[in-house]
Structures are given as structure tokens and as C-alpha cells.
Amino acid sequence: MPTSTLAIGALAKRTGVKIPTIRYYESIGLLPEAPRTGSNRRTYDEASVRRLRFIRHARELGFEVEAIRQLLTLADDPGGPCREADVLARAHLAEIESRITRLEALRDEVRRMVEGCAQDQVRSCHVIEVLADHAHCLHERH
């Protein structure tokens, strides 16, 4: 293999993405099918590194694969308008904020559960009581 191309293991090291995950991304079409050597091994280049880093970073920031697929398509057309990318990012932001709100409500309930317990028998354990009856909760829905 020429030195200018990377084997899958080298790509994995450069990007921090595990080898099976790289193959998985190819299988779902997030990465294009990599050209193969004569012995059927995948080869990559610097563009692959950039693309995979983009994917990895987007995943770390919580974007779903479908959103990343669209973001990649948009990124491939630098002359086009960026509004769609922004819409995607704003939707993701809204999703994160909603998850935080729900988790904060959960946190309050679970905190009340543990703080209300006198640490005695199960019979009088506030944790068990609350689990057994949602009426002990502050929030109507979880």
C-alpha cells in the first residue's frame, strides 16, 4: 500500500474511532465505500480523516446519524446556503434542552425520594413508598 494511503487501523488511530465502527459507518452509508487493495483491504486518505472526524465530532455533540448524513451532504456543497444546517442544529439544541428539563424533573423526584428516608426498615422506606405510589410525586407526569 502506498504511504499516502491509510489502512483502517491507521484511520482508527488518527480519528479515535474504533475499526468496527468505521466499517459500520460504511455499511450504513455515512462513509463512502472505501477503495480496496488487491487483497481486499480498505484504503483511506486525508479526506477520509476529515470526514470521519466530522462524523465523530457530530456524534460526540449528540447529533443522530440521520442528522449527520444531512450535515455531510450540506458540507459537501460549500457554496450553498447554510440555513438547513442551522435548522438541524437548532432542532438538536431544542432536543437537548428538553432532555435536560425532563432529567431535572427526575432528579428532583429521586432526590426527594432519598432525602425523605429515615434509613430504617423497608416497611417505612421512603424510596420504596414513592416507587409503589406515584401519588407521592411532585410532578404529575414523568
Add this chain to the structure above:
Amino acid sequence: MPTSTLAIGALAKRTGVKIPTIRYYESIGLLPEAPRTGSNRRTYDEASVRRLRFIRHARELGFEVEAIRQLLTLADDPGGPCREADVLARAHLAEIESRITRLEALRDEVRRMVEGCAQDQVRSCHVIEVLADHAHCLHERH
């Protein structure tokens, strides 16, 4: 079937848990194997309703199935000490708090992404720029 017992559909209505989910809980041992009628249909009683409501409420509060399994075992022994239940709940609380912290960091990054965009071409889109290079981020790790 005697009127004092419930069919699975009735149990589902009483608890808000879907029928396939009830069967799933039985299959993984969260619910005991339900006694069957002569024609092989599952039968339940009021104790089943209480147990399933407990499970459902714990799930709504975000407890994992393994934790619920332990909580149920503890709840079945009202005379025992409740410390284990409290440990489980505290661990869950810590997990929720850690998830919130991580999500807040994500929210900050994604918010910065969208707020920094001038809504022009992809070429200069801040969303795309940040995704392509983690160096634009505030936090070292996500």
C-alpha cells in the same frame, strides 16, 4: 375466568403498561410467571397490579431493569433494612446528575454553534466549522 382475576388486557388498562411489555417483563423475570387458565391465558390479581405499577413507576423515574429487580426483591421483605434501596436510589440520582451535567455542556456547545452563525453560505457556516474541528469547542471532551 373468575371475576376476581384479571386478564392481561385488563391488567394493561389498570397499569398503563402495554400487553407486549407485560409479557416482556415476565420473560425477563421481572414479573413472575402468571398462572394460566385451561386455555393457556395468563391470569393476574391485585398483587400483580401493585407489582406492575411499582415497576412502571420505577421505569418512569429512570431506574434500569436490573435495579428494579433488586428493588422488588427488597420490597418483598418489609422487615429488612432499607439501606440497599437507598444506595440504589442514590446511585441513580448520581447518574441522573451526571447526565444533566454532560447535557448542559453539550447544550452550551451546540448553542454556541448556532448563535455564532451569520446565516450565509455553508463555506462560512459556524455550525459546519465547529463540527469539522473540535478546536472550536469550549470543553476539552464531550
Add this chain to the structure above:
DNA sequence: TTAGAATCTCCAGCGACTGGAGGATTGAGG
């Protein structure tokens, strides 16, 4: 009697990977 509702079992799919089995190929040291 008969239609339709309810139940049964088995199995596949979701999302986003992760890892193992079993086999082929490569590269480096002796």
C-alpha cells in the same frame, strides 16, 4: 351460529454500535 375481540407464541426491528469466530494476508525479525 358466527363475527369480532382478545389472547397465545414466535420472531424481527429499533439506534448506534461492539465484539467474537474463523479465515486470509501482511510485515518484521531471525
Add this chain to the structure above:
DNA sequence: CCTCAATCCTCCAGTCGCTGGAGATTCTAA
């Protein structure tokens, strides 16, 4: 040149907590 570990390949199964569909049976009410 030879051997052997490292690397790579494909295929498949498992993760978690459900969810729903297919096809068969049984119950219920008109």
C-alpha cells in the same frame, strides 16, 4: 527464505427496553 504475530476480512450475535406483526386459537356477545 521462513515463521509468526499483527492486521485485516466477512458474517453474525448481543447490547437495552421495549414494540409490533404474523398466524393460530379462544372467548364473548348478538
